[in-house]
Amino acid sequence: MAETSIPLSTKEHDKGRWQRFRESDFFYAFKRSPVAIVSFAVVALLVLAAVFAPLIAPTNPFDPASLNLMNGFTPPMEPNAFTQESFLMGTDDQGRDVFSTILYGMRISLFVGISAVLFAMVLGIVLGLVSGYFGGWTETIIMRIADVQLTFPSILVAMLIFGVAKGFTPVEYRDQMAIWVLILAIGLSDWVQFARVVRGATLVEKSKDYVAAARLIGRSPWAIMIRHILPNAMSPVLVIATISLALAIIAEATLSFLGVGAPPTQPSLGTLIRIGQGFLFSGEWWILFFPACTLLGLALSVNLLGDWLRDALNPRLR
Amino acid sequence: MNAYVSVKALTRIFDVSKPWLNRIIERRQKAFLTAVSEVDFQIEERTTYALVGESGSGKSTIGRMLVGLLRPSDGEVEVEGVNLATETNADKVAEVRSNIQMIFQDPYASLNPRWRVRDIIAEPVAARGGETEGLAERLLQQVGLHASDAGKYPHEFSGGQRQRICIARALASEPKLIVCDEPTSALDVSVQAQVLNLMSDLKDDLGLTYLLITHDLTVVRHMADRIGVLYLGRLVEEADPKVLFETPKHPYTQMLLDAAPRTDGFGREVEPSQGEIPDPINPPSGCAFHPRCPIATDLCRCDRPVQRKIGDTVVACHHAT
Amino acid sequence: MTTPVLSIRNLSVEIPTRGGVVKPVDGVSYDIAKGEILGVVGESGAGKSMAGNAVIGLLNPPAHISAGEIWLNGTRIDPLQGEAMRRLRGKEIGMIFQDPLTSLNPLLTIGDQLAETILTHLPVSRSEAEKRAVAALEEVGIPGAAERIDSYPHEFSGGMRQRVVIALALCAEPSLVIADEPTTALDVSVQAQIIALLKRLCRERGTAVMLITHDMGVIAETADRVAVMYAGRLAELGDVRDVLTAPQHPYTHGLMASTPLASLGQRRLHQIPGSMPRLTQMPDGCAFHPRCPQAQDKCRQAPSPDLADGRASCWFPMMAEAAE
Ligand SMILES: Nc1ncnc2c1ncn2[C@@H]1O[C@H](COP(=O)(O)OP(=O)(O)OP(=O)(O)O)[C@@H](O)[C@H]1O
Ligand SMILES: Nc1ncnc2c1ncn2[C@@H]1O[C@H](COP(=O)(O)OP(=O)(O)OP(=O)(O)O)[C@@H](O)[C@H]1O
Ligand code: SF4
Numbered sequence A: 001m002a003e004t005s006i007p008l009s010t011k012e013h014d015k016g017r018w019q020r021f022r023e024s025d026f027f028y029a030f031k032r033s034p035v036a037i038v039s040f041a042v043v044a045l046l047v048l049a050a051v052f053a054p055l056i057a058p059t060n061p062f063d064p065a066s067l068n069l070m071n072g073f074t075p076p077m078e079p080n081a082f083t084q085e086s087f088l089m090g091t092d093d094q095g096r097d098v099f100s101t102i103l104y105g106m107r108i109s110l111f112v113g114i115s116a117v118l119f120a121m122v123l124g125i126v127l128g129l130v131s132g133y134f135g136g137w138t139e140t141i142i143m144r145i146a147d148v149q150l151t152f153p154s155i156l157v158a159m160l161i162f163g164v165a166k167g168f169t170p171v172e173y174r175d176q177m178a179i180w181v182l183i184l185a186i187g188l189s190d191w192v193q194f195a196r197v198v199r200g201a202t203l204v205e206k207s208k209d210y211v212a213a214a215r216l217i218g219r220s221p222w223a224i225m226i227r228h229i230l231p232n233a234m235s236p237v238l239v240i241a242t243i244s245l246a247l248a249i250i251a252e253a254t255l256s257f258l259g260v261g262a263p264p265t266q267p268s269l270g271t272l273i274r275i276g277q278g279f280l281f282s283g284e285w286w287i288l289f290f291p292a293c294t295l296l297g298l299a300l301s302v303n304l305l306g307d308w309l310r311d312a313l314n315p316r317l318r
Numbered sequence B: 001m002n003a004y005v006s007v008k009a010l011t012r013i014f015d016v017s018k019p020w021l022n023r024i025i026e027r028r029q030k031a032f033l034t035a036v037s038e039v040d041f042q043i044e045e046r047t048t049y050a051l052v053g054e055s056g057s058g059k060s061t062i063g064r065m066l067v068g069l070l071r072p073s074d075g076e077v078e079v080e081g082v083n084l085a086t087e088t089n090a091d092k093v094a095e096v097r098s099n100i101q102m103i104f105q106d107p108y109a110s111l112n113p114r115w116r117v118r119d120i121i122a123e124p125v126a127a128r129g130g131e132t133e134g135l136a137e138r139l140l141q142q143v144g145l146h147a148s149d150a151g152k153y154p155h156e157f158s159g160g161q162r163q164r165i166c167i168a169r170a171l172a173s174e175p176k177l178i179v180c181d182e183p184t185s186a187l188d189v190s191v192q193a194q195v196l197n198l199m200s201d202l203k204d205d206l207g208l209t210y211l212l213i214t215h216d217l218t219v220v221r222h223m224a225d226r227i228g229v230l231y232l233g234r235l236v237e238e239a240d241p242k243v244l245f246e247t248p249k250h251p252y253t254q255m256l257l258d259a260a261p262r263t264d265g266f267g268r269e270v271e272p273s274q275g276e277i278p279d280p281i282n283p284p285s286g287c288a289f290h291p292r293c294p295i296a297t298d299l300c301r302c303d304r305p306v307q308r309k310i311g312d313t314v315v316a317c318h319h320a321t
Numbered sequence C: 001m002t003t004p005v006l007s008i009r010n011l012s013v014e015i016p017t018r019g020g021v022v023k024p025v026d027g028v029s030y031d032i033a034k035g036e037i038l039g040v041v042g043e044s045g046a047g048k049s050m051a052g053n054a055v056i057g058l059l060n061p062p063a064h065i066s067a068g069e070i071w072l073n074g075t076r077i078d079p080l081q082g083e084a085m086r087r088l089r090g091k092e093i094g095m096i097f098q099d100p101l102t103s104l105n106p107l108l109t110i111g112d113q114l115a116e117t118i119l120t121h122l123p124v125s126r127s128e129a130e131k132r133a134v135a136a137l138e139e140v141g142i143p144g145a146a147e148r149i150d151s152y153p154h155e156f157s158g159g160m161r162q163r164v165v166i167a168l169a170l171c172a173e174p175s176l177v178i179a180d181e182p183t184t185a186l187d188v189s190v191q192a193q194i195i196a197l198l199k200r201l202c203r204e205r206g207t208a209v210m211l212i213t214h215d216m217g218v219i220a221e222t223a224d225r226v227a228v229m230y231a232g233r234l235a236e237l238g239d240v241r242d243v244l245t246a247p248q249h250p251y252t253h254g255l256m257a258s259t260p261l262a263s264l265g266q267r268r269l270h271q272i273p274g275s276m277p278r279l280t281q282m283p284d285g286c287a288f289h290p291r292c293p294q295a296q297d298k299c300r301q302a303p304s305p306d307l308a309d310g311r312a313s314c315w316f317p318m319m320a321e322a323a324e
């Protein structure tokens, strides 16, 4: 029977992963979209800056030893009247270098944002898979909870969860736990869209015969969900994760701005903005301006990247 | 020869009611759809049994019950003498189940697009913790593809090649019975010929038993050793191919044979039978075929015909001769 | 000689893609006379639909006609754009697709859709149009047409819907009907009804029909002439009986031989090795040569000859004795 087969080109599968990626439609679309390239570059730059903050930052703003109160309120790029030191983005009331606080603040913002989205993603995926695959009462309960939660703005939900969780943590641990409570609150307020998308994809994939084939072989429901269905449901999840990341960063900033988020000992971009806000009208604009710009640039470029990703992964729009 | 598969009074009823809230608001009863109704047949070892019928006649439902993807509502499925519904010895059931495999209609939906062909083919063995080294390569060659195809993804193959991959996967666990649900309906004639030939060769080489589900009568005539004709979930006629095609007994079989287009039927003018398949939720009383049957009488409208033997043919019709 | 209803000359369709320009339709020429049914057969992806869509100006960009001419009743229509093309569809060309739901508007009643189409294309009054709508439904064999006129498409079964689509395609009395796999989604018994209906109506009105299908049986029973397409090119064109019983192109021969009916009583079916090449990997010379049992050097080098010289586009057509 060998005569019946004409060998296909053998080129394709000899290539490495990287090469296949470089020749993929995805990479091709990326190369041709200036928006995608620019926003990717901005995100990459900011993330790298945050990760390597200890190496880049001129000072460690949270090391009391390195602080000099005399340096307080130095305007950007001007030597300080007393110490003659000059700072790229000026200093705040306590003489902390704003550039350094931004780098460290971004670490907190990104850490909280990414962790919250990962948490929401895992929760949403599991609940979405389970309700889509098993259906019945499980599905009804999960999806009704989701519906109810959707009727409240997620920032309210996050505040509620944050408040409740804070009530349960002992006072002496509150500052330490604040970051984790923040992640929990933002994550819990955000799982619904993941669950919905994954459930929808699961319903579609479940009816396909490759799932029937796997069931026939005797694969367990979990193996089918994780190994068969999930990989095919991942594209929309990635898009939502990216867009959610932008929202989560903003949600964190909002909470921190309202004073219910990251504590001043571990300030995030939102905390910095809150602190800076107090000096806006007294002329020290830079304390607010630079953190706000950074937050805007970060959220905007992550969001643009998510938008592009949605178009690129949706073959029908291309 | 003994029956490898024996199906007795097999019935499957689907609950097609609306959700309970809609039912209360719209004052509706629960609705049930009888997809398969009291079907009996046997498949001899190393033969091909074909189920034919039009869309919605319950072919796939029977196939899925046989392989265990669906539970029968009533009746029994016996494979290798083991009743799969009532047998309590789990090992025995697992043993029999591992001897049954299935090939699906849509070669695009039946392979996971994210998996490499190697993993797809080896999955039935890997799932049981078996040795999979070189297995996919060997099977690929057996179904007429190249061992080097193992590293590719499904989208790199044409429909016919994908169907070969499906066959390779079905063969991986060394089954005895393969249920083929419209294996060539999505394929072009020339590709269909390749796949049917492959199936015949494998049957001879490996001693396989097939349950072939299709609506294409020409395929049935070529492949089957025994044919069952389904209409609205009921087995209306069962016969050997030669007998069925030369002297169809049931009016429905006759209608099907008349309606099928023939490659040598130039300018053939048949007055096609009127009507369509009725709604399976409210099937006609008596013989389900009576609204479309040219020889129906009052008896047909009241009584459901039972299966009778005429020669070697089993037929469920009051007036068949 | 009277002018044919439809005349396609050397039609090519091109699609620019990342891997280069592909040609799903490549130099196809055929005519359809008044009252004639031309069957177009070929494997999936052979370019049958693409050629049909080119005629009615329904190519999805970036696909476009890159060469050739299309004449309808002596008028060249391929340069037509926008409104002019839209008027021509529906008025002069009726269309029937595989999935009846795509050609029916789910939000309008059957009667409204029919009356609307009649009003757009024929100079009649509203009430006259409604009367004609009922008549059209009766003609396609919908029982109780006067009552069903107010039903929505989803209230009909698949076969009934396809009847409605036929009524819709024919109600403006077009001179050409393009039917793209009109029965592929239907059951055999319903298929027979639809085919018989299409045949009867077209015969009565003298409509020319382009019947696209991959079912050789349907072609044999329905078409007067048949065009066999392979990889975007016309492999063979001729009278149905001649082409199907004594094919000259090795591809047609292989296709006919691989139907189960042709190998009746034989253990194995005849098979054509391999599969149709992808558009991006078209071989040099005759597109069929890698699968052809009688390919010679010439086939590998020179593109297969034009159909104008014979029935089959093949350097070594199989003559009667070879085919028997
Ligand atoms: N899960 C289900 N829920 C409700 N009804 C079902 C279900 N599966 C099948 N049915 C119904 O049972 C009947 C038989 O379906 P089945 O798929 O077995 O038909 P078939 O003969 O395989 O048809 P086809 O040729 O279209 O594949 C149909 O009327 C179908 O609508
Ligand atoms: N946007 C596109 N880009 C590249 N190739 C395309 C595109 N659209 C269609 N094609 C190719 O054009 C060819 C012709 O397709 P067409 O739909 O005409 O085939 P067909 O003969 O009607 O097949 P079928 O029987 O499956 O309907 C196919 O090979 C298809 O892959
Ligand atoms: S039982 Fe009666 S109605 Fe049914 S097929 Fe026979 S003759 Fe026709």
Ligand SMILES: [Mg+2]
Residues within 6 Å of the ligand: B059, B060, B061, B181
């Ligand atoms: Mg089926």
Ligand SMILES: [Mg+2]
Residues within 6 Å of the ligand: C048, C049, C050, C180
């Ligand atoms: Mg097509």
